[in-house]
Amino acid sequence: MAEHLIRTLRCRNANRPGVFGRLATAIGAADANLGDIRMVWMGPEHIVRDVDVLVEDEATLARVVAAVSAVEDVDLIDVIDDVHELHLDGKLEVRATHPVRTLHDLRRVYTPGVAEVVRSIAADPDESYRYTIRGKTVAIVTNGTRVLGLGNVGPLAALPVMEGKAALLHQFVGLSAFPIVLDTRDAGEIVATVLHLASGFGAIQLEDIESPVCFEVERRLVDALAMPVLHDDQHGTAVAVVAATTNAMARAGLDLARARVGVVGLGAAGTAIARMLGAVTAKPVIGFDPSPDATERLRKSGGEPVASLEALMRDAELVVAVTGRANLIPASLVRRGQGILALTNPDPEIRPEDALAAGAAFAADGRSVNNLLGFPGILRAAIDTRARRIDASMYVAAARAIAEKAGANELVPNPLRRDVHRAVARAVAEAAIKGGVARVRVPSDYQLDQPLRPPAES
Numbered sequence: 001m002a003e004h005l006i007r008t009l010r011c012r013n014a015n016r017p018g019v020f021g022r023l024a025t026a027i028g029a030a031d032a033n034l035g036d037i038r039m040v041w042m043g044p045e046h047i048v049r050d051v052d053v054l055v056e057d058e059a060t061l062a063r064v065v066a067a068v069s070a071v072e073d074v075d076l077i078d079v080i081d082d083v084h085e086l087h088l089d090g091k092l093e094v095r096a097t098h099p100v101r102t103l104h105d106l107r108r109v110y111t112p113g114v115a116e117v118v119r120s121i122a123a124d125p126d127e128s129y130r131y132t133i134r135g136k137t138v139a140i141v142t143n144g145t146r147v148l149g150l151g152n153v154g155p156l157a158a159l160p161v162m163e164g165k166a167a168l169l170h171q172f173v174g175l176s177a178f179p180i181v182l183d184t185r186d187a188g189e190i191v192a193t194v195l196h197l198a199s200g201f202g203a204i205q206l207e208d209i210e211s212p213v214c215f216e217v218e219r220r221l222v223d224a225l226a227m228p229v230l231h232d233d234q235h236g237t238a239v240a241v242v243a244a245t246t247n248a249m250a251r252a253g254l255d256l257a258r259a260r261v262g263v264v265g266l267g268a269a270g271t272a273i274a275r276m277l278g279a280v281t282a283k284p285v286i287g288f289d290p291s292p293d294a295t296e297r298l299r300k301s302g303g304e305p306v307a308s309l310e311a312l313m314r315d316a317e318l319v320v321a322v323t324g325r326a327n328l329i330p331a332s333l334v335r336r337g338q339g340i341l342a343l344t345n346p347d348p349e350i351r352p353e354d355a356l357a358a359g360a361a362f363a364a365d366g367r368s369v370n371n372l373l374g375f376p377g378i379l380r381a382a383i384d385t386r387a388r389r390i391d392a393s394m395y396v397a398a399a400r401a402i403a404e405k406a407g408a409n410e411l412v413p414n415p416l417r418r419d420v421h422r423a424v425a426r427a428v429a430e431a432a433i434k435g436g437v438a439r440v441r442v443p444s445d446y447q448l449d450q451p452l453r454p455p456a457e458s
Contacts, residue, residue: 175202202228238276
């Protein structure tokens with residue numbers, strides 16, 4: 001079931017065994033999934049709980065409300081839309097790091113004292129990394145043409161997603177980020193705009209830009225800017241997929257380095273996944289996409305296009321599907337011992353349980369792969385080392401660090417673990433220095449809670 005809505009049901013039920021069990025059963029029977037359950041109040045006769053439910057649409061929610069209302073000894077007090085409530089006034093704000101309370105403060109934060117810092121930066125522009133927000137700030141750039149599974153919703157509707165990315169960057173690696181939403185689909189206009197504003201930021205993060213425009217935008221910005229440029233839909237996804245694939249193959253007793261890898265769907269994510277898996281295995285990845293342009297991109301990057309889905313499923317030992325099309329892969333095409341990662345959200349190309357029933361050695365869907373595992377640590381390390389660009393070795397280092405942090409029963413670790421982001425940042429910083437793209441060296445005991453001021457030129 002595609003879970004598109006989250007609502008909180010505030011329920012009061014009799015404080016007797018079995019009542020809440022009947023409530024939970026009624027929710028499940030109405031085609032909803034239970035989320036978090038929180039105690040609000042408890043008395044000798046009644047208990048009030050907030051119960052999160054995940055449903056596909058408003059019609060399903062109405063059925064759930066009706067089912068809950070019909071449960072004996074249960075009163076439905078309220079249906080709370082706390083998703084919209086959480087977004088009231090947005091998820092970001094700008095705060096001063098040094099409050100101005102006295103004339104003494106004012107003279108140093110603003111005029112006349114600030115003129116000294118202006119002269120320092122004018123004499124050496126790299127001092128902007130030390131004395132302004134530039135050294136800890138990311139521009140998150142989108143035009144809203146490829147947002148989640150919603151497609152072209154436009155720049156304004158994309159803004160909540162960009163705010164979410166910014167909030168995650170601050171929480172997990174201490175970076176500040178500003179959403180930059182552009183009302184153009186023209187690659188040249190996007191590139192020109194970013195080039196004009198880039199000097200105020202430490203890195204550029206591209207998000208939710210349609211294919212093939214995203215490829216041209218990224219290429220031109222990487223060529224023009226001596227600073228980190230990350231297209232998260234490509235490389236953040238690829239990093240998480242390679243990490244999950246590494247662990248899945250190992251646990252299934254398969255050798256990724258020897259496996260024939262196939263990628264179905266060669267848009268932004270699929271193209272980057274194919275390139276990275278090709279780099280990790282040092283073998284051409286086979287791929288299928290009905291688009292001739294996508295096929296040609298794969299060929300130019302060293303991959304081998306195949307003529308059909310059936311041919312790919314026949315030849316690949318590991319299949320990664322990122323097509324955006326639910327239920328694309330029939331169970332009849334799954335071969336015994338094959339690995340399947342069907343990553344389209346919210347509904348995968350084939351359900352993992354169906355792939356396993358057909359004989360797959362392992363199977364997982366998009367819930368196992370989250371970009372949050374990669375992009376915060378990658379960007380933090382790239383900014384801290386003042387990398388001229390993010391090269392392939394840095395992405396591979398991030399994937400390996402993520403894979404190593406997974407627990408015994410995990411393909412990848414929980415993305416909310418701060419130690420994972422620390423590990424990614426350390427690995428990426430080391431790769432940047434080793435690869436010669438870093439302009440400064442970080443300490444050997446580099447940690448994310450250190451100041452964003454790398455001490456030594458490389």
